[in-house]
Amino acid sequence: MATSCRNCPLRKLSLFAPMSDHEVDFMQGFKTGELQVDPGTTLMLEGSNSPQLYTVLDGMGLRYKTMASGDRQVLNIVLPGDFVGLQAGVMKEMQHSVEATTAMTLCVFDRKSLWALFRDQPERAFDLTWIAAVEEHFLGEVLALIGHMSGIERIARAFVRLHDRCMALGLVEGSEMPLPYRQQDLADALGLSLVHTNKTLKHLREMGVVSWRNGRLRFFDYDKLCEIADLDGARAPVTRPLI
Amino acid sequence: MATSCRNCPLRKLSLFAPMSDHEVDFMQGFKTGELQVDPGTTLMLEGSNSPQLYTVLDGMGLRYKTMASGDRQVLNIVLPGDFVGLQAGVMKEMQHSVEATTAMTLCVFDRKSLWALFRDQPERAFDLTWIAAVEEHFLGEVLALIGHMSGIERIARAFVRLHDRCMALGLVEGSEMPLPYRQQDLADALGLSLVHTNKTLKHLREMGVVSWRNGRLRFFDYDKLCEIADLDGARAPVTRPLI
DNA sequence: CGGTGTTTTGAAATGAGTCAACATACGTGG
DNA sequence: CCACGTATGTTGACTCATTTCAAAACACCG
Missing domain, CATH: 1.10.10.10 (Winged helix-like DNA-binding domain superfamily/Winged helix DNA-binding domain)
Structure with missing residues (x-):
């Protein structure tokens, strides 16, 4: 049975910024379903353009890039609460791949409604940019x-x-x-x-x-x-x- | 004399996504002025929270992080068209510093009006997220x-x-x-x-x-x-x- | 029980760092 | 116009962390 955003277990954590009831309702409408995947599943493929975006509810994964030489650079570890596919959402295509390491449960969003989010929910749009900035920050740390x-x-x-x-x-x-x-x-x-x-x-x-x-x-x-x-x-x- | 957005020399380049007249007008209103800095000027300081955001019109700079050991990690080179200070705009503070290498000319925006941009100009808000995603992409490349x-x-x-x-x-x-x-x-x-x-x-x-x-x-x-x-x-x- | 993927170990080869000096350029003040 | 100071570029010798190669040990699964 799918979790409702209202009882989302992640939302309770102090790690995440609080959200008003109204906002939670909107997210609920934004969410199109829930996805369960097996270990080893590729969620996003570098160069592709996923029609879906996800928020991790449970499980762990990896973001990585594959290089010409065949080597792999792991960008970071994906944990619950992480948003997956933002690049595909705003750029033409993903610049890295995302893979489930363990079994994962994901909240599914429709890429097409991302635009509606920007139009109708500036707060959430702001949050998306915030998330992108946080990602950038983490990558900068790893680089150093x-x-x-x-x-x-x-x-x-x-x-x-x-x-x-x-x-x-x-x-x-x-x-x-x-x-x-x-x-x-x-x-x-x-x-x-x-x-x-x-x-x-x-x-x-x-x-x-x-x-x-x-x-x-x-x-x-x-x-x-x-x-x-x-x-x-x-x-x-x-x-x-x-x- | 300050350049108007309408005649912005950068806008003509095919590198940048086209913008409608109406959008250009909005950006003109968003812009609060122009700034000239000398070589060596620190535009943003890691850990600080700049009240201003910039778009580089001319000149070159560096984004870098200073480490506990005193070492420096240069994240990337700042060129005309780059947006500076997005992190400060959405997160609490900058996670890296930005310094002018040559003399630079910058378009100045007020950080406070960033929120108005998200509220009134969803297209521009989308673009900001896009920019953040591009930054993330470049950092991923360098990491690999x-x-x-x-x-x-x-x-x-x-x-x-x-x-x-x-x-x-x-x-x-x-x-x-x-x-x-x-x-x-x-x-x-x-x-x-x-x-x-x-x-x-x-x-x-x-x-x-x-x-x-x-x-x-x-x-x-x-x-x-x-x-x-x-x-x-x-x-x-x-x-x-x-x- | 054999097969496949992962972890462990050893030995040898080397790319890159460190140290330390010297060269060059540039600007400032005498 | 020269002398000096500071910042940057150049070079050689030495060291060592890390890589590469190769093989064995281990774990798990059908």
Whole structure:
């Protein structure tokens, strides 16, 4: 049974900007359905133009680009609350692909009604731009990360950032959280080779900082991890709108 | 004397999406003035919240992030037609800084009237989101670049992309174009050390491919450059809106 | 039980960073 | 007009993080 926007479990989270009843009603009308996909499903394909846009309700995915050489650059990890397909909505086509890593539940919107949203709901239109700006911000962060940090620093920072995001979503259980990816995925996200990623993970494990096994990430010494990641404890949470 | 939007020289370029007379009139009203800045001026500061937004009319600049270590990551080069400050407009504050490299002329908009734009001009609001999506796309490209390519490939690709952008803006004169930056700027943009950037530039020069001297970039063998950059000749130009 | 995908390990090769000096250009003030 | 200071570009030698290659161990599934 499909969730109604009114009882959307994500909306309750403080991570997301509050929305008036009237706005929620509009979103409800904007929503055309709900989609369940299996792990490995490609939601958006680079160069294509999806007729549908999504908001992730549940599950995890990946945004990535495929390069001429066949390599893959993972742009970021897709978590609940993320909006998928904005590029297809405003540009001619997607510039990256999006794939479901786990099973996912998605809110479906019709691309054609995006224009109605801009016309009738300036607040929501503003929020969409906001979302695009937040995406841009995250990409900028990763760029700085890959451009200037060593392997162990990159991995540590990726883990901390992931922890922050999952914490805000209530996905962290004690000192443990799900991370259902392959080492190859992390390597592709951080611009490292698989072998080096593996060895660095081993190093972090033996240092007693974090352990990533069987799709679960365990934090043994979070402070140390932050230190390696060159991040202090005070990180302002980024509030953002939910579409 | 300030340029009127109606005769805006940029608008004529095919790079930018066409705009109706009515839309141009609105933009004219949105525009509050024109700003001239000297080289080295900081237009936006990371963490601050500018009351003004700009569209570059003339000159070149840099967007960059400053890292805890003191390093700098150049996100991209700012050219005429680029919109500056969108992040400050929709998020609480800028996540990167913007600096004028040469003298610049900027169209000034009032941040407060951004909301009016969303309310009264859904087409323009749509364009703003479009711009944000284009920015995101470019950052994704650079990310893939830095994550997976060697020094010489990165430099070659940066030059080709720059050539494409400047060509669309009519800034290329024959096989030569202005590039008023320091080697350090390029190094910071591509995640390379200054020394390695210097040596790679020398290498490209000695191969007879490109020469970058005295703020001017000269192409001797453009095909070869594209080959090194792993780009074929057929690159679709990205049309985008001008605000 | 064999097949496929993932993780792990070791050894060798190298691209890129760091250090440290020198060269060049440009502007300012004496 | 020259001397000096600062910013940028150039070069060589050395080091090391990371990549690449190759193989083995492990896990899961039909």
